[in-house]
Each structure stands twice: as C-alpha cells, then as structure tokens.
Amino acid sequence: MGKQLFRYSEANKEKFLESDNITFNDGSVVTPEEIWHYLTVEGPEKYPGTFEINLYQGNRASRDETLPTSLKTHYLGLTFSERMERAKDKGKSIAFIQGGQAVDPYTAADTIALRPFLVGQWYHGREHGNDINKSVLRRKQSKEKAFHDMSFEACQTGGYEHIQSGNLRVDVVAPYTVLRCSDVSYGVEAHRHGPNKEVKLFNVDYPLRYQASKPWAVEYFAQNLRRLVKTLDEVSGRKTTEDDLLKAIKLHNEGRRLGTELAELWWSADIPPTNSDDRLSLVSLANLDMHGDVQASLSVLKEARNIIAERVKNGVKGHAVTDNPKRIFILGSCVGINDSRSEDAGAIVVGKDDQWSHCSSLVEEEGDPFYNLAKATLEYPYEQSIEKRAEWTIEQIKKSRADGVIFIHNWGCNTQAAVARPILDVIKRETGIPTYIQERDLHGLQHEQEQNRVNAFIEML
Amino acid sequence: MPIKTLEIIRKRLEERPAELQTARQNGQKVVGWVGYNVPEEIIHALGFIPVRIAVGGDDRLVEVGARYASSKTCVFIREIVGAFAENQDPYIQQTDLLAFDATCLQNYRAAEVIEYFFKKDVVVLAVPRNFDWDEAKKYFAHEANEFTRLLEERAGAPLDSARLAESVALYNDIRETLKSIYTFQASRDNVISWEEVYDLIQAGELLDKKEYLSLLQQTLAELKELQPNPVIEADDGDSRLFISGSLIPRGDRKLIGIIKSVGGRIVGDDLWSGILPHLDLDIKEISPAGVALAYLNRTPHAALPYLDLESDRRLKKLHELLSTSKAQGVIYHTLRYCDPFTFKAKETKNVLAKSGIPLLEIHTEYAGSDYEAMKTRVEAFVEMIRIKAEFVEEEALLANA
C-alpha cells in the first residue's frame, strides 16, 4: 500500500508569506519564506511520517492552511531535533522535566526544559526518512526496553530510554515530582542505575495535602526551587539571581496571559474558530516550553492570539469542524483523544485540564520571586483535593460550554486513575453533564476500541 | 515443640474485635492507620487505640475497590478501599477515624477516595520526598505538629508529654523484644519459624500494646528455654530465602505458602509489613516532631526516592539483613501496580548479583489464577539455589580431598 503524503498547497503560500517571522532565544529570526521552504521541501524529505495521511495517527488529508500559526507550530516541531542539537553545540544546558509544571526557574537559569514528549521528539527527529510504521516500531522498541529497565507498569518511561540509552545530551533530570503523577519520582530515581552516569539528578519535591494553605509547605517548596536553580547553575556554570527569576516570571506571565486570552477568545465564539488540534497546539504555547525555545513560542503565541481574535470577529469556522459539534472537555493525564476522528464523529475538544491548570496560573510579581512562584505552583487547581479540583474544573466546563466530559488516563497512571471517578462524580452532581472514563493503552496507532467508545459517547450527546 | 504463647496470641486476636467494640462503648476511640511513617506513639499517647488497617489476599474486595479507585491502583490499596466499601472487616468496622500518610502516593489517594466516598474522617501526614534535606526535616516537623493538632482536636485533649514518653518507652520495648525473637527464626534447628514470627509481628498491629509486650516477653522466655543459644547458620538441604518487596499483609499468604510448598525456607525479610519498620527507630526527643523524625530517619520506604545508588540506605540494609540471616536467595515480591517496588526490581537484582545473591521477582495480585505459574517460578528458583549449593559443596569436598 503506497503511503500518501499531505502537501501544503501553493495557493496559500502568498498569504502565508505575509505573516510574522519567528524570533528565537538567541535573537535569530526565521522568515515565512524559510518556513515555507522547510515545510514543503526539506521537511517532507526528512520526516515523511509527519506528512503521511493517516487518520489513525491524526494526520488528515487536508489541514488548516489558512492558519499561519498552525504551519509555524508544525515547523517548530519538525525542526525541534536539529535545534536541540544546535543548542547543545553552543553549550546550552538542557533539563528533563515533567508535564504539568511551569518552567520559570529553568528559563531563569538559562536552561532548556524538556518534557517527556519533547525528549522523544528530539530523539526520534535524529533519524530521517521514516514513515509512520517505521517511526512507531522504533518508538515501541525503545519503550519496551525502557519498561523492562524501569517497570512494565510505569504509565510512561519519561524519556528514560532516550536519556539513558539514546545518547541524548540531556544534562540534568530535574522535574517537579509528585505533581499530578506518582511515577515521576520513581522515574528520576531509575536514572541512577542507567548507563548514562553523566546526567545529574534532582527532585523538586512538591508537597501535598492542602499545600497552598500551609505556609511551611510553601516555604519548603520555595527552598526546593532555590536548590533547583543552584543545581541548574552547577550544570551551566552561571550564577542565576533573584532578578533573573523575576524576569523569567514576568516573561512567563506574559505567555500565560496571552494563552488565557486566546483560550477565552476561542471559548467566546459561537462557531469554533479552529479545530481541536489547532486549539490545543496554540493554547499550550502559553507555557512557552512547547518547542524548547521560549521566545519562539512567545512570538507564535502573540501572532496566534491576534489571528484568533480576528477569526472570532469574522465568525470563521475552524478547518474540518462539523456544524454544531458536541463540545467535549477532556480531563485526566497527559493524553487526549484522537481529535480528528472525534471531529469526524461530530465533536470538538474545547479544553483540557492538565495543561490549562498551570498555563492559567499567574505568578505574583512583587516580593520574593521564589516564594511567589512556590505559592502559585502549590495553588495549581489540578493538584488540589478532589472537591477543590472538581470545583475549578466545573468553572472551566461552564466557561467552555462543554456538552460532555471525558476523563482519559494512561494505562498505569495510578494517580489520575484513582481520582477519575470521584472527580466525575462531583461534576455530574453539580452540572448534570454526561461524563465518561477512558483508559489509554499507550504506544500504538490503532485505538479502535477507544475510538469506538468515544464515538458512542459523542453519539449519546 | 509448639510455643504456647503463640496459641494465646491467636486466641486473643479472635477476641480483639469484640474487645474494641466494648472499649468504644466505654468512650475510647479507635484510630485505623495506614502508612510507613505514621508515628503510632502519638496516636497511642493521645489515648486512642491504634489499629493498623492492612487487609490482603481477597480478590473480591480488590474488585470492589477498583470500582472506586480504578483497577490501576495497587492491589493492596484497592482491597483497602474495597474493604471500606463493604464495611465487613471487624477492625474497619471499629474505626472512629483514620490516619494515613503520604509516603506512598497511592496510599494518599486512597485516603482521598475513602474520605470522599465513605465519608470517613481522615487525618493525613504529608511526607517529604527529599527526606534527607534539613529543609525537608523542618517541613516534616511542621507536618508532624499539624498531624498531632488534628488528632488532638479529635481526642478533645492536648498531647501530654509524659504520656508520650510512656508510649515511646512501651513501643521501644516492643521493638527490642521483637528483634530478639526474630533471631530465633533464622537459626539452625529453629524452634520458631519465620512464618510464626511474621504472624506475631502482625498481631501487634491489632492487640493492646501493653498486653502485646507482655506476650512477646513470654514468647521470648519460652524460646530461650527451648533454644538457649540460637546460632544463625545454614542447615544442609536448606534453601534459605529472604523476602523483599511489596508488603504482604494479614490475609495474604499465597507466596509464603508457595515457598513452603516447594521446600524453600524463609529466613528473613525487609517488608514494610514485617520486621523492617521495627528496626533502627531511634527517638531522640519526646515531642511529635521528635517521634515523627525518628520514623523518617529509619530505612526509607521504597516510595521515597533515593537519587544516589551508592549511598542508598535501603540497599545497605538489605545487604546487612541478608548477611545476618545467611540467606542464599531473594524472592522479590511485587504486587500489581505497586510502583515503589516494581520500579526497583531490576536494579535490586543487578545490585545483589554483584554479591552473588540471586533474586527472583514474583509479580502477582490476590487472584488465585497465577498460583501455578508462581509455583513454577519459585520451584525453579529453589532448584537453582539447591544445584548451586550442591556444586559449592562438591567443590569444597574436592578441595579438601
């Protein structure tokens, strides 16, 4: 069976060339011309898999080509691996972190913070010419080994395989542990027996149980953040000051404000201005960590906010969105449903709690930046007790005018799996909205059973 | 010759639920606790009756628990949740409030789920992951004070320092006596088995502490009479096994039974439900923080990350216990979704291999369906150790010839 590849249409080129440049951390700039060239010539050669039309992988035969920021996030994704290699060649520090956390202290310490997905993207991007099947097989092979090296009941291996056996030049593994996932601290600990003895390990200990209302817990977490910055400095050899952190907080607050504005604009529209996938890729820019370059993320985010405002004003409907789609809010761990197949079934994803929780949490800019950052982090709504998290989620569901809620968690994700039912219980009790729990079996393309259930839920709505 | 006191203890355990009921009718409150770092002395000193919630081995309850806490939670926690859902366990029925810690996060989630669904009053002690930092100890001291404050509210009276000192002294005596008894089970010509000592340790989770101490002392006296000089060394034909890994609570005797059925002899453990929590607990200061910190300073629970392999006190302790018990192999028990231990299985195996000690991981849950598969693995492991021991013996004979 020949593999069909998606191609950007020349018809949209002229319009795209009128859009903004992307500016990077080091001050370098790429123009829309350069991006267009990469997306149409270099990219398809290096990464045919991401152009391959495969609905099961979420790759449609057509995309929203009139949304320039969608092309730019695609570009940033495709160039990620080579950009990370270049950053390392220039002596930049790279830290492995975890989803669900903001990256202000890493930015302050001039360190690129990468989540598991990004570490995987870096690793797999080093090999060119793979179609989807080959990419997935390669991913599965390294995952399988990592599961045996760590635990075959780990919800995910957190980039272990790439950092330990894949020779990725990650300098330090330093995520916020305990935050939303119980496997994180075990994952960090697992590195101590891996072959890579160079990588430094650090736990940022996130306290639990009414943490935001306990001054001693905030102080303890602030001390963790101080030690984190010190550890990052030990790696990079620089000296990060409180002022650096304050600047980073201000920069990230800008991202969070823009992301929140964008999300709220999107929600305010009667007609969804983008499809689910584009919405998520733009909203999640708010954390500025998505592409390994905070300035690049910020520049795309700024442009995206304006484009969405324009689309909402003009009543533009997102690409491939059906008329009057059923609005679904996704809760749970770091996975989502297959957006395109769910859209084909008549739905649209209007929100996702895990990223939204930290993207929408602003940090106070007056006073001790470590304490302020600690306090804001301990206040993440996603990390609160069942009732409190549910209360915040209900607000988001109402704001996004969701018709239904799906709680999806990874196979083996103990934390989210354990609270799924009580949280949905509160939501159902308070809103009467239909809810549904879905478990995700990781690492495959064919989630037929999952999609079958999701479609049934959409039909029910 | 059977130890008579063990028979008395079994009888007292049967009578214990009714006794708790009477005590509650007389105004006393029972605290059900779950967690490696719950400082039981504080609960005791406040006049509560502490009872450890540690059900296990019932697959039906695991299924019930999964309805509330998902099937992805560890088997032990699922059964606890299931037991609260059904409320048939005689000890759970008698609890007035619950004390959980957040050493293992699944434990913590269980507290939240039980609180939400079964409207139980739960006090939680948070536990730092960077437990060896001074900042973490300071934080934990605050948490211990907060934990005590919440319990004081429920006790209706403040914690009395003299009573705390008495409780600490009583618990110290219990720990010392248990350690002395433990030596006997690993000895040559042992008069008490590891299984009996294990049951004895777990009896202490339920019985009145003063009475328990006296029963322990009585047991020790009997042992000394039967075996004045216990010496720990291997018997011919023994396959001396050490159990490590996930806890094995009351009610779960599947693996222990299998080991026995294939001729293996257990001579030691470092289980959270066994001897480990009773070792190295040195309370330096009579205060909530002093007691709690002493708990935190013991061999850390596997749920707390240790980033440096070389200085890991858990592995050091394991080596020490293996050497004391003259064990020839380790059965590393991991319960389904028990991450603290499943994540360390391979590493522990590799670390022990360097000392020439084989390790077999047994990954299981409470259903009986894997009984035969488990048996095959354990039996092969015992065969492997025997063949190795025979070879060493033959070599020694040849060398002496």
Added chain:
Amino acid sequence: MSLSRNFFAGVDVGSLAAKAVILEDGKIYATGLVPSGVNSVESGLTALNLALGSAGLKKEDLKYIVGTGYGRVSAPYANKAVTEITCHAKGANYLHPTVRTIIDMGGQDCKAIRIDQDGAVVDFAMNDKCAAGTGRFLEVMAGVFNVKLDDLGAIALSATDTVPMSSTCTVFAESETISLVARGEKPENILNGIHHSIANRIAGLFSRVGIESDVFFSGGVAKNSGMKTAIEQALKVTIVKPEIDPQLIGALGAAVIARNFAKKEGLWV
C-alpha cells in the same frame, strides 16, 4: 528388552502438547509428541507410551522417569518432578554445550533462561500473566486469518511492511487485527507486525537476564520461522540450529535429569 541397558525418560506435559523423550545412556533413543488433552496424566502417559512403542520398550524398562511442565505436579508415572526451566536448561546443554541463553516459547508462557557450561540455570525470567509471545497467542492469530498455525511464520516472512501493533494482549490484539484487516492492511504485513511485536517483548524480557551466545530457541513456537527471524533481529543474535524438534527440549532435559538422579540413587547399571 535387556535389563542391563539403561533407559531414562523425561515427560513434559505443557498446555498445548505433551512430549516424551527416552534416553539410553548418552543418546536419544525415542520420542513422542501428542496434543495435550484435559487430563494431564493421560496426556503425559500417551506421549510416553508413544515413545515406548516406537522403541519397542515397556514402561518397566525405564530406570527413572522425570516429569516436567505444568502437568508435572500430577504425574504418578514419574519418579520425580522438576520444573521445565531446569529441564530446558539441561536439554539445551545436552544437545549444544556451548549454549548459554535459551528462549523458550511454549503454549502458555515464554521464558528467558541463562545457563552455565554445565547446563545449570544462572538466571531466568518469565513473561507476565498475559499470553503475549505464546503458542496460544499465535493460535488465536492464525484463527483470525484462517491460516494454519504452521504457515504463520512463512506468511510473515513474505511481508513488504511491518504494521505496528499497539497491543500484545491476546484479546485486544485480536480485535485490533480485525480492524487492521478492515482498514485494508495486508495480512502478511499485519502478521509481520505481530511477530515483531512479540519479538520486541521477548527482547525486553532479556533486558532482565542478559544475553550471552550461543542462543537456543526451544518450545513449540521455535518451529515458526517468522518468529525465529523476528527474534534474531530484535535481539541481534543468531539462533543455533536445533538438532532435534525444539519442542522436545524440555522432555529431553527431564530425561537427562532422570539419568542423573538414577546415578545418584544407585540405579545405574
């Protein structure tokens, strides 16, 4: 038959097949292989009788019998029961003394075994409770494609692509396979994906026990050429060509152990 001759037997009753090997001193004298029935005692006896019959022997001619496999616990005909892990080690060592690693894929489980120069087990690991990588799993897959179990490997080897499978759980893999077929993926490419997926799982199992050459592949699944190739690729090894039916290795090992026991107990003439 003369009582002065030394015959020993090993009987391996697995979930899908019962196997028997009769050994005379240092060589294989006769073998028997039958599908397992519900009654494991009967299955074991049938295999043993088949071997005895082909050799013209009676049960009384056997000096010692060792039972192994899942049916070993209830094998009244055997003098002793030994686990199949120990038996596979001995069997492989008997045939190929240079073998240090064994992959055994039987009807219901899959084992990674490391052995020393004497055929003693140094370390082993077995698959989790699921049926991935077992004969039963492949049997189900053969059923989905309506092909013979024996042809599965050859079909996989004719593939032009490898379709990744997201699950190795028998039930999920079956439904996934059906949807892949419905989507138009070629059967040989799907089967290739299935074989690779299992081989990948086996490779993971070996990350726990390690691999040392030479590598031997035993059990019923070892006859599947597609699986052999997929494992060779996943483990980056070359598998030793077996001198006898690889499904008989457990029974052979049991017979070797029977001979050792007989020697120890003074039954060797």
